[in-house]
Amino acid sequence: MDIEVTTEPSPEALETLSQGIQAYNRDTIPGFPEVAEELRFAVLARTSVGELVGGIRAVAFWGYLSIELLWLSESARGRGIGTGLVRAAEAFAVQHGFEYARVETTSFQAKPFYEKLGYDVFGSLENFPPGHRSYFLKKRL
Incomplete structure (x- = not known):
């Protein structure tokens, strides 16, 4: 072997x-x-001239939307764009028959953001990345 x-x-x-x-x-x-x-998809945010300023990469299977990553440029943060991206991903997943969403984020990223959108922490992993904590959140759509 x-x-x-x-x-x-x-x-x-x-x-x-x-x-x-x-x-x-x-x-x-x-x-x-x-x-x-599984259904792989992206939700993209562009300026009026087509510049990509943020988006979500996601996959959905077994009844769950899994948000793999969410990124926003500095200029797009704090303007409701992230909320719009998540809501669009959730709506797309529901249209395709998915009932739940899940995401992983870290202590220095977006835990309060996802909680504000109705996600609940169901687990965490300390010291991942080193010196921080990863959180696992879920939501019924």
Whole structure:
């Protein structure tokens, strides 16, 4: 048996891993929803001249919208744009049949922002990144 660590796995290797875990899930829990049903999308904020000033990268599967990242340029912060981005992502997820949202943020990022939008902390991880805490939040849409 050879064990390999690679920063450039082949698409075939990644597909084999995905198919393997999906088969296991299917065999273990009949009717288990396929991960292949995931929906990847972005919500973008642009100025009137088309400059990208913020956005969300997200994926939705198993009934959950997962906000992978939210970024706003300095000029876009504090103007309600972040709230608009999250609301648009949530609405898109609901339109596609997703019932919940989740996000991970850190102590120096956006925990109060997400709480203001109705997200509740359900867990945390201390010293990640070093000297800070990561928070896991969820919301019923």
